[in-house]
Amino acid sequence: MSQTEQREQESNPRNTEEETGQSYRIQVTDSAAIPDKSDKGLFTAWRVSCFGAIGLIILLCSIQPDPYLDILLFVPDGVLVTFEVTMLSIVLSLIVGLITGLGRLSGNAFINLTASTYVEVVRGIPLLVQLFYIYYALGTFTQIPPFTAAIIALTVCYGAYMGEIFRAGIDSIDPGQTEAARSLGFSRWQTMYYVIIPQAMRTILPPVGNEFIALLKDTSLVSIIAVSDLLRRGREFATSTFDYFETFTLVALIYLLITLFLSKIVNIMENRVTPYE
Amino acid sequence: MNESQPIISIRGVYKYFGRLAALEDIDLDVYPRERIVVIGPSGSGKSTLLRAVNQLESIDRGTLLVNGSDVSQPKVDLNTIRMGLGMVFQNFNLFPHKTVLENLTLAPIKLKKLSRERAEAEAYPLLDKVGIRDKAQKYPSKLSGGEKQRVAIARALAMNPSTMLFDEPTSALDPEMIGEVLDVMKDLALEGMTMLVVSHEMGFAREVADRVVFMDEGRIVERGTPEHFFQNPQHPRTQKFLSQIL
Numbered sequence: 001m002s003q004t005e006q007r008e009q010e011s012n013p014r015n016t017e018e019e020t021g022q023s024y025r026i027q028v029t030d031s032a033a034i035p036d037k038s039d040k041g042l043f044t045a046w047r048v049s050c051f052g053a054i055g056l057i058i059l060l061c062s063i064q065p066d067p068y069l070d071i072l073l074f075v076p077d078g079v080l081v082t083f084e085v086t087m088l089s090i091v092l093s094l095i096v097g098l099i100t101g102l103g104r105l106s107g108n109a110f111i112n113l114t115a116s117t118y119v120e121v122v123r124g125i126p127l128l129v130q131l132f133y134i135y136y137a138l139g140t141f142t143q144i145p146p147f148t149a150a151i152i153a154l155t156v157c158y159g160a161y162m163g164e165i166f167r168a169g170i171d172s173i174d175p176g177q178t179e180a181a182r183s184l185g186f187s188r189w190q191t192m193y194y195v196i197i198p199q200a201m202r203t204i205l206p207p208v209g210n211e212f213i214a215l216l217k218d219t220s221l222v223s224i225i226a227v228s229d230l231l232r233r234g235r236e237f238a239t240s241t242f243d244y245f246e247t248f249t250l251v252a253l254i255y256l257l258i259t260l261f262l263s264k265i266v267n268i269m270e271n272r273v274t275p276y277e
Numbered sequence: 278m279n280e281s282q283p284i285i286s287i288r289g290v291y292k293y294f295g296r297l298a299a300l301e302d303i304d305l306d307v308y309p310r311e312r313i314v315v316i317g318p319s320g321s322g323k324s325t326l327l328r329a330v331n332q333l334e335s336i337d338r339g340t341l342l343v344n345g346s347d348v349s350q351p352k353v354d355l356n357t358i359r360m361g362l363g364m365v366f367q368n369f370n371l372f373p374h375k376t377v378l379e380n381l382t383l384a385p386i387k388l389k390k391l392s393r394e395r396a397e398a399e400a401y402p403l404l405d406k407v408g409i410r411d412k413a414q415k416y417p418s419k420l421s422g423g424e425k426q427r428v429a430i431a432r433a434l435a436m437n438p439s440t441m442l443f444d445e446p447t448s449a450l451d452p453e454m455i456g457e458v459l460d461v462m463k464d465l466a467l468e469g470m471t472m473l474v475v476s477h478e479m480g481f482a483r484e485v486a487d488r489v490v491f492m493d494e495g496r497i498v499e500r501g502t503p504e505h506f507f508q509n510p511q512h513p514r515t516q517k518f519l520s521q522i523l
Contacts, residue, residue, distance in 0.1 A: 179333050180370035180429075184384040184436060185360035194387060198374050276373050276416045 050260045053253045060250070067243045071234070071250045078233030079254065085147070085229060086216045089154035093215070094208070096155055097162020102192070104167045115163065122160035128221050130157055135225045150222035158215050165211065169204035170196055209266030213259050220255070230254060282345070283308050284440050284471055285330055290339030292325060292495075299325045300336070301495040307440065312472045314482040317492035318518060323475045326492070327444050330473065331362045344439070360388060363433030367445040369425040371417040377404070377428050378413040381435045389436070396435075403431040407461050423454030427461055434465075441465065443474040479523060483507055491515050 060068040103115025122130070134156075135149040144152070173196050181191040223232035234251035238244045283306035292300035299322045307313055315323045328334040329341060336349050343362065346353050372380050381403060382396035391399070404410040407427035409420075417425055426446055433441060443462065447455040459481050466472060466485045476482065482489050482503060489506040491499045491514075499512045507523075510516050 174370070176366060176368050176370040177372065180364070180366065180372070183331055183333065183359055183362070183364035184433070185356045185388050186384065187356055190387065194383060195372055199372075276418055 046260065046264075049256065053257045053260070057250065057253050057257075060246075064246075067237075067241060067246050068250060071237055071243070071247050074237045075230055075233045075251065075254065078228055078230035079258075081227060081232075082216065082219050082229040082258075085150055085154065085219045085222060085227065086212070088151050089158060089219070090212050090215055092151065092155040093158035093162050093211075096159025097166050100159060100163025101166025101170060104163060105170060119160045119163055122157055127153065127157050127218055128224070131221055131225060146222075146226045149225060150219075150227045154215060154218065154222070157218075158211060161211055162208065165204055165207045166200070168207075169200035172203050173199050206266070206270050209262075209269065213262050213266065216262065217255065217259060281309055283342075284344060285473065286340075286342040287326075287330075288340045288342075290326075290329065290336050290341055292322075292329060292334060292336050298495045299334075300329065303339070303495075303497055305490065305497065305500075307471060307473055309439075309471055310469045312466050312474070312485050312487050313490060314474045314476055314486040314488075315490045315492060316476065316479070316482060316518075317498075320494075321492040322495040323492045324444050325495075327442050327473060327475050330442060331359050331364055333364075356388075360384075360436050361439045363430075363436060363438035363441040365426070365429050365433055365441065365443045365446045367448050369417075369422075369429045369449070371425055371429055371432070373417050376414050376416055377409065377420070380417070380428060380432050384432075385435050400431070400435055403434050404428075406434075406464070407431045408457075421454060422450045423457045426450065426454075426458045430458075430461055430465075440471040440473065443472065443476065445475050445477065447476065447478055477522075479507070491518065493518070 057068075057072070061072055100115050100118060103111050104119070106112045106115070125133075131150065131153040134153045135144060135146065138144065139149075170192075177195055177199065178191055181195040182188075186194065219229055220231040223229050223235065226232070228236075231251060234247045238247040241247075285305070285307040287303055287305040290300055290303040291298065301322075303322075303326060305313075305326075315326065317323045325334050329336050330343065330348070332348050332355055339349075340347050341349050343358050346358060348355060348358055372383065375383060378397060378400055381400040382391075382393065385391045385396040385399065386393060401410060401413070404413055407430055409424055409427050409431070412420060412424060412428075417428065420428065430441075430446075446462070447458050450458060455478070459478060462472070462474070462481070463485055472485075474481075474486075484503075486503050488500060489503050490497055491506070491510075491512075493514050499506070499510060499515045506515075507519065510519055
């Protein structure tokens with residue numbers, strides 16, 4: 001579905017399936033629901049979650065410093081690892097995604113099929129299985145350090161999703177832009193680089209932001225292959241103290257705070273880039 | 278006028294969209310400093326012909342020489358040839374992420390390797406020429422349709438093309454903005470720019486064209502001077518077309 005069609009559907013929600021010949025697309029994102037200014041109800045939801053989480057953490061740590069404060073002091077290494085894994089994976093998956101997206105738009109049948117098959121295969125296999133596959137299955141041939149395996153798995157998986165986002169973003173740019181650039185004498189690649197991708201970036205930014213947040217949450221899966229991320233650190237603390245309830249409560253609250261915070265940043269970035277003026 | 282080699286030489290060109298012949302056996306020469314206006318009903322192939330000249334549309338048969346190189350051949354350096362052909366579109370196709378000035382300087386900086394200062398120094402006189410210098414730092418979204426098209430003309434001129442191709446440059450404009458764009462085009466014609474124009478503006482054709490070409494159903498039906506064309510058209514199809522629009 002092209003952007004315009006999508007916009008039309010959004011602005012005209014009465015278009016039923018019979019009228020448009022298309023089923024409704026329900027958009028669900030992985031990030032927190034950031035309200036626009038008119039949306040008072042959701043606005044409260046974000047605030048309640050955010051300040052509620054902060055309040056709860058402070059409250060728990062002050063009334064019961066043992067074990068809550070101990071946990072809070074134990075897990076920051078894990079937060080750092082979670083961020084490292086997220087950042088590395090997102091940067092690499094953006095590169096893989098751009099190549100995949102261009103491949104999906106390629107007129108060359110072989111490149112196109114390769115890119116499409118990659119997307120199809122990766123999207124059909126759960127991330128956890130991919131992670132096991134790279135770490136354990138491929139580990140029988142060559143030993144891959146857990147951190148590297150985690151980055152590879154997340155990059156391969158999210159590269160496919162990013163590829164679809166890039167493809168849609170580039171596709172959304174008016175073909176007249178390409179014609180204008182080519183007429184001036186720009187090559188195909190120069191046209192992509194100077195004219196199409198800079199414009200596609202702003203269409204791409206919101207979904208990439210959502211993927212970023214989804215990826216951050218999915219990094220918790222890497223704790224299973226012995227990467228000491230936030231969840232892993234929590235587990236280490238819990239297994240040595242048996243404070244399962246307290247530990248995972250705090251771990252959940254910390255994840256929640258991070259995603260809420262990032263959603264806000266993505267939202268601010270989206271609003272900042274909107275107009276070309 | 279015909280003192281030299283044609284800049285554009287079209288011989289026996291065919292183009293098919295599926296089974297539909299968009300261009301059928303087209304012959305046309307454009308000489309330096311010549312202004313040719315192509316008119317005809319919608320779907321007559323006139324835009325396709327113009328777009329074939331700079332290979333936005335490929336052709337299926339025939340030769341299409343621009344400055345002696347056959348642009349339909351795969352090994353030809355199309356990018357360099359396109360630098361010599363300024364193209365103006367119906368829908369302007371300005372780069373929305375660039376200011377007016379950047380729209381003009383992008384290609385000279387990246388393709389001709391001019392310094393930014395040099396490119397801007399060359400861009401300002403062009404903005405003066407199209408009367409839009411005061412909007413140099415604005416983004417295209419802030420301009421009216423007529424202003425956008427004038428910027429688009431200036432952008433094409435910034436590459437110092439030998440020939441300008443206009444694809445229905447006023448068709449997307451509000452009536453009150455058509456004049457300002459045509460004025461810029463007339464100025465260009467007076468300066469001796471070689472121009473191939475697809476247009477519905479009969480007044481412009483009558484006033485500016487050296488030759489008018491009438492196309493219908495992919496063929497050139499009639500061609501001649503504006504006097505011949507508007508006062509004494511020979512072909513019944515031309516007569517019918519003119520009686521409908523004049």
